[in-house]
Amino acid sequence: MMEELFMLAALCVLLSVAGALYRAWRGPGRADRMMSAQLIGSGGGGVAVLIAAARREPAILDVALVLALLAAFAAIAFVKTITRDGAGDPEADTEDGR
Amino acid sequence: MSVVELITAALLAIGVFFYFAGTVGILRFPDVHSRLHALTKADNLGLMAIVIAAGLHFGDGWIAGKLALIWLLALFAAGMAAQLVARAALSPEHNA
């Protein structure tokens, strides 16, 4: 009973974050696309926790842990592309502010 | 259904709701920064509800600790990444 409920929740979370793929497709900005990848990453962590609970397998939680730890990495690589050759820091250039 | 199971089910519903709301926000909000609000806030609340539900289901203190760690890491990473993406999205090139 509870197992089914957890899998139902996993399905619902998966389908709701999948909706964000529309943003990744349409954009318009690269930041928008990046954000939907982040949403899928954090949703993926949630789904991993739900499957771990449904199957009562704590080892699956480690996948959620790794996703939580590394989900921000692509976003960091992305913000580095703000300058040529990717050396800059997004906070360093205030002159082209908005 | 026991009381714990009812609470777990309610938490699962809450978790799903916030993930859903986060997606709706990302799809509907008018500009990139508003969309970032939806991603950062709604998502973490969804994960929190799910993590508590899973903790109740496992019913084990150590696993609850690991779940708390997962949530805290996600919270920290989301808060930091949100600031960086928000700053990067200020540059006209990334917004186009």
Add this chain to the structure above:
Amino acid sequence: MSLAFDLALCILILGAAALAVFGRDLFGSIVFFIVYGVLIALAWITLGAVDVSLAEAAIGAGVTGVLLIGAWQGIRDGGGGEPEAPTPWPLHLAAGGAAAALCGVISFAVLSLPGHDGLAGEVPENQGALELGNPVTGVLLGFRAYDTLLETLVLTAALAAVWSLTPSQFWGGIPGPNHVKPPDGVLASFGRMLPPRGLIVAVYLVWAGADAPGGAFQAGTVLAAVWILIVLAGLRDEPRLSRLPLRALIILGPLVFLGVGLIGMLLGAPLSYPEGQAKPVILVIEYALTLSIAATLALLIAGPARRR
């Protein structure tokens, strides 16, 4: 309910893959590839392969994104962009034909597997000799250790190939751009606070690998991610590639692995573990491999030397 979940996951995986391949926007394709990595990690969970899922979560969702976005930037800065002229149709046809043929071969191989479980029954039976609780580690470092040895050599060879692209005036120099270093920005703060936690998670994954999902590859990837974050945050520069300790670190894992095999040869059985001592030897190999894999992956992402 599990079936509905699996079906939804399959459809999403195919969708993300299709969008990554057919997308017109290069950056969008990269994003879909990252999404694809997360979904594949979930698929491995539902298949019960948590070890593979961990590796995919670390590589696909974490490190590949950094690599591809860096590559995208290289293309953009190099003046290349979206291709203007469409690719000629015979090329499409040839690529499609090759992909279909590969698909056919793989399908044939899978369908002609003997029985339902393959060798899955024999692993637990012989697992006792290795004293490892995790059957995947048992297969990787016990029953098919030579496979893993060759894989680590492939990784090292890949790094050598990347280094061979270095312009001669920069040989042995420092890879990657000279990152600006604002000491107390958000990025620097993130780079100061996250890596220690990542390091603990990496040690945990090695420790868990003996008896539960985890192991050298997963832990090495997390360590590599920590390394990359420190560099991206501008807190430490990449090391000079000509440095001896760095090169020693890269070949440490394969070297220990090979050394164990050669010692076996002296004892009369090449590429085998000493009787009764399998577990400690395997663990030593795991630790050495973790460090080498971390250094190799981090340097693969940094690319060839660009500065002196």
Add this chain to the structure above:
Amino acid sequence: MAGGRLKLKQQAVFHPVFLTVLKRAVLMALVWLALTGGDAQAWVYGAVAVVCATALSLILLPAGPRPARVLRLFALFPGFLMRSIVGGVDVAWRALHPRLPVSPGWVSQKTSMRDGPARSLFGAETSLLPGTLSAGCDEAGLKIHCLDASERTQTRLAAEEKRLARAFSEDGDANEEGRVS
């Protein structure tokens, strides 16, 4: 943990660096404990992990004049949790409302926190609170994007900044609760 804090109180004046190391090691040990689920045999690895992680932490963020009051930070957590829940509910309500009630705008929030990590934590916290999202710093202070750029948001931000700045107070006296970074 409780014993550690008591010690801090007495020795903070004499051994700030030593205490920073100790506090970080305890924090790392707690992470290890949560990961391994209290497995006693894992402590051999745990010791290595804690020593390495503490060393890395000291390399990346040297123990300096960065007083953060651990007790005050802990005390702030429940309040932060409640407000971040409000933040999630708020953004969900706005997203699902048929008329999409957002009037986004930017404000600049001055902050007395000169230290990078403290300021970034304030930014991260801000990004999880109702209606505000930090985009890092410039000369004028934190750039904050508001879903509803009204005066109410600004007073709330100022209150939040004061609360957190007290926990990271840079001119705080070392005697009170000890200095960590």
